[in-house]
Amino acid sequence: MEEKFEEPCQTYFTIFTDKQTEGYKYQYLSPFEFKDILISSATKGVGIKNVRDAGRGNPNFFCTLPRYAFALLLKICTNIGEQIGFENDIGIMPQQKGIGEQLDVLLHKVRKQQGGKFLGEACKKMRIISGMHKDEFAYNLVISTIGCYYPNPPRVQTFVEPVLIEFLDKHIYRSKTSLQDKVNIMPTEGCASAIIYVFDSLKYNGLVMPKDTIGILTPIFSPYLEIPALANYNLIQVCIKADPDNNWEIPQSEIDKIGDTKMKALFLVNPTNPTSLSLSSSTVRKIAAVVRIKNPNLIILEDNVYAPFCNEFNDFFNVLPKNTIGVFSFSKYFGVTGWRLGSIILHKNNIIDKVLLKNAPKETHDRYNKLTTKPEKLKFIDRILADSRQVAEAHVAGLSTPQQTLMALFATYDILDKNYDYRNTLDNILIERMENLLEPLEYDFLPSNLDCNYYIVIDIVKVATKITRDAKFGEYLQNNRDPLEFLIDLAKNYGVVLLPAVSFAGPFWSVRVSLANLDTDDYKPIGENVKDLILKYHDDFRKWTVRKNKEEIKKSQ
Secondary structure (H helix, E strand, C coil), X not given: CXXXXXXXXXXXXXXXXXXXXXCXXXXXXXXXXXXXXXXXXXXXXXXXXXXXXXXXXXXXXXXXXXXHHHHHHHHHHHHHHHHCCECCCECCCCCCCCHHHXXXXXXXXXXXXXXXXXXXXXXXHHHHHHCCCHHHHHHHHHHHHHCCCCCCCCCCCCCHHHHHHHHHHHHHHCCCCCCCCCEEXXXXXXXHHHHHHHHHHHHHCCCCCCCCEEEEEECCCCHHHHCCCCCCCCCEXXXXXXXXXXXXXXXXXXXXXXXXXXXXXXXXXXXXXXXXXXXXXXXXXXXXHHHHHHCCCCEEEEECCCHHHCXXXXXXXXXXXXCEEEEEECHHHHCCHHHCCEEEEEECCCHHHHHHHHHCXXXXXXXXXXXXXXXXXXXXXXXXXXXXXXXXXXXXXXXXXXXXXXXXXXXXXXXHCCCCHHHHHHXXXXXXXXXXXXXHHCCCCXXXXXXXXXXXXXXXXXXXXXXXXXXXXHHHHHHHCCHHHHHHHHHHHHCEECEEHHHHCCCCCEEEEECCCCCHHHHHHHHHHHHHHHHHHHHHHHHHHHHHHHHHHHHHX
């Protein structure tokens, strides 16, 4: 007898009541909490030094040159304040007049130090993009780097916004026409805060309320399944399911769900986590057509953190600009997870400001009447900023100015990288890791322009069937064994930590492997360990088959 337990997004996790496996009690646990269970099992089993944790998405690579440049810039800016300060380590904030020339002199002095040449080029490029006068730009750069003042303007530093727009325009969204003067940016403490800020403001402004329906493209990063279900949002989730047997394309029957006007918002990670693919241009066009014709006021919230890893990225920010709120984090591409550098990007001509808030009741606008005498005219992105500090402390909102300066340096680094040397090097690293992992598993991998190669989802049943050349073994795994138990055994016996795809609303017997966070030489042993465990499960299957045959013979006698 089987019992079925409700899982995120109305998928189901099958548990066998006549044989409760070791994974049974972890059926509802977030994969990132389950990861800690696996790490504990791995540590006890093989010792902490032998643990290979490919469950985390945090990269073990990071971009160096902007960091060297930031260190030099902080020293230069501190020196400028110290020159007009007092003794005993007290500096004074500089005046704007003449600071441009002063900064140029100091930049010239460090040009031969590591990061110095790039810093000079970056400052020149940022000033050109910002369109600022030399003194104005230098003053804003210096006070932002020192970090003595609250962010001003609170939403984004004046010189930072055009630089971030240029980067997102050319290297993330790759727009056909320039986004400058067409969008607004709000830097945030990574994607995590950006998503929460948006969800909160959607609720505060009556745009997505408890018991409203939200569409979720799956598989998806598991917290994004968990956030809408929390009591403070309490949203009804409708899964838009990708097909693992058709290269994760979304069938038209799933896309049609988006046409229901009860669906107030659509939530997705693109390129996807855990499948590490950009949506195809065909899928984006089909979804866009449904939205335009059947659900034109749909709000699309799109997390694009993995976009720079893809050669081809197809997104809604270009196709449905009025409907889309973009979220991007620098964390994965530049290796700055600990710095918490993210952003929200929203077109100035969007349906929230132009349509949805126009029909909002007075009480909705009154939330912001301490900020302006015309709260009904306050743009949604500025409401997000205010809501991030519960409105009452909106005057001290915004990401710290040194973080914004560092973001601008990373963005400018990629803008100046005309040959995409950094991205191509990362791509080669990730593909080599992929090949090392999959070679022992006899797994066919044909990379495409849509792949960002940051993760891979491996169907253990398909791999097991191919390795053993035994189709009945795959059926046995599907019907008699538990994938969480498989991961526990993998951790306990081999020290390998992977995550279950079912927790991302993905296939039941698949696992997610991060290709970003271990050394390249670690991935072939992981593949070998997975294969070895599969063969041990195959031995169990053969014993089970013998036992079943004996039972059948007894019954027939």
